[in-house]
């Protein structure tokens with residue numbers, strides 16, 4: 001069956017269920033953004049020009065909202081608790097519905113069992129027949145539940161699973177044996193999935209797929225009206241829970257802010273004003289999403305205090321014409337030095353409260369400064385008050401951008417068909433580097449560039465992203481492929497590692513190897529200049545963009561990307 005775009009959300013709203021604040025929040029959001037989704041569907045439909053899309057059977061099992069996982073989120077929806085996850089799940093459900101797929105939603109283990117057709121009880125009665133779904137979107141809690149109730153059959157079907165994972169999972173943490181042996185084992189990771197099956201809230205590491213969410217979009221009339229009505233000395237503080245306002249160390253910069261601006265907050269309170277919030281702050285209490293947007297339309301500045309990390313609110317503020325001011329973290333926060341990230345399956349270094357805003361948006365919409373330097377802070381505030389900015393939303397956070405990306409993943413990502421190494425192991429010694437008669441891969445040196453580009457050869461298996469997007473680079477010692485590709489204005493593409501994990505790639509880069517060995521090591525393929533040792537990757541599960549080692553220069557499969565849609569290469573649609 002062909003999937004047809006849907007512009008009406010009513011059947012989706014019926015599917016979501018009732019009885020919990022989290023569900024009501026998600027439904028309110030769906031209703032509020034419905035017309036925006038409808039327009040986006042029409043645009044993407046026109047862009048794809050009648051292309052055949054198969055309607056997939058999709059199960060969405062929201063593990064963290066099940067009673068069985070404790071559901072600590074729902075009771076806090078109206079009390080300043082995290083909403084970012086709910087925002088994302090609401091948008092994922094809407095995107096899948098609008099793309100026209102056949103959707104089932106489960107929010108309890110009982111529903112999960114019903115949909116999968118496994119008898120109630122634990123593990124002992126695994127699913128014997130085929131999986132009744134093409135795709136299952138879930139989270140880490142849902143994975144645990146499926147393991148408990150599907151038993152060993154989970155292993156057989158896991159290529160159909162996508163794990164919504166806010167902060168991301170790096171390959172070294174995902175690989176069970178490797179994580180156990182090398183100190184990467186956490187409570188969350190080690191599912192031995194393909195790392196691209198983890199889908200994140202921001203494009204953290206290209207090892208995972210970037211799922212994202214959406215923000216409100218404005219037309220030109222709304223934009224100019226917002227710009228006309230901006231109140232230059234009005235600031236809104238990012239932080240809906242009183243604990244985010246704990247003032248140790250914050251008095252200084254808050255005083256400076258207060259000297260120039262009227263400070264507003266949206267901090268949850270029950271009866272009394274939270275003591276953490278200074279008296280001069282105009283606190284509106286926690287606002288419904290649309291009222292927060294209205295407040296942001298007037299404000300000039302949205303200011304972060306360092307927590308929460310990497311939420312949706314800064315994008316909403318920037319989309320409503322605010323400048324987002326945030327603290328730089330020096331040293332960066334990570335699972336190695338910060339309580340919040342401890343135990344998360346990633347070593348990613350978080351350079352500010354919102355690295356996406358810092359790195360992908362930047363000035364004039366985003367300013368990242370050292371809050372301990374009062375001079376720097378003071379001049380940032382003055383600059384913000386006198387700078388005019390237009391509301392801005394990166395394409396990848398528009399409804400059309402999200403639909404385009406999710407559509408591309410559904411069409412092209414296949415983790416069920418085993419990927420053969422290329423060139424095939426037994427033929428590699430025969431392959432020449434530049435002979436056009438050669439049946440093997442062919443590297444061509446790009447003029448004026450240190451990157452090698454790939455000229456796909458007729459024998460190369462099809463890939464997505466396609467081989468035409470591949471540029472091979474060597475990182476510096478101690479540099480990851482994430483960084484090496486970024487420096488060249490490209491992005492690391494883990495799906496293409498298998499094409500550069502070979503001697504031809506090493507030769508193409510003119511690497512001197514005395515020995516070439518295949519090993520299970522998350523920084524391979526790589527080479528040591530000093531020791532003239534070269535290492536290829538033995539286990540494809542460990543292909544890692546994030547990996548780095550001071551001893552090695554890495555072979556990095558980089559690719560181009562679309563402006564405003566980093567998940568997709570030019571020829572990816």
Ligand code: U2F
Nearest residue numbers: 082083084166240266286287288289308309310311312313
């Ligand atoms: C992040 O979660 P948060 O929920 O703390 O993220 P925020 O950026 O604060 O915003 C989430 C939504 O809350 C809404 C706002 C955002 O869409 O419109 N909101 C609101 O409705 N009313 C208000 O008064 C204020 C905000 C992140 F998303 C999670 O993944 C992390 O777990 C968490 C901790 O780092 O931070």
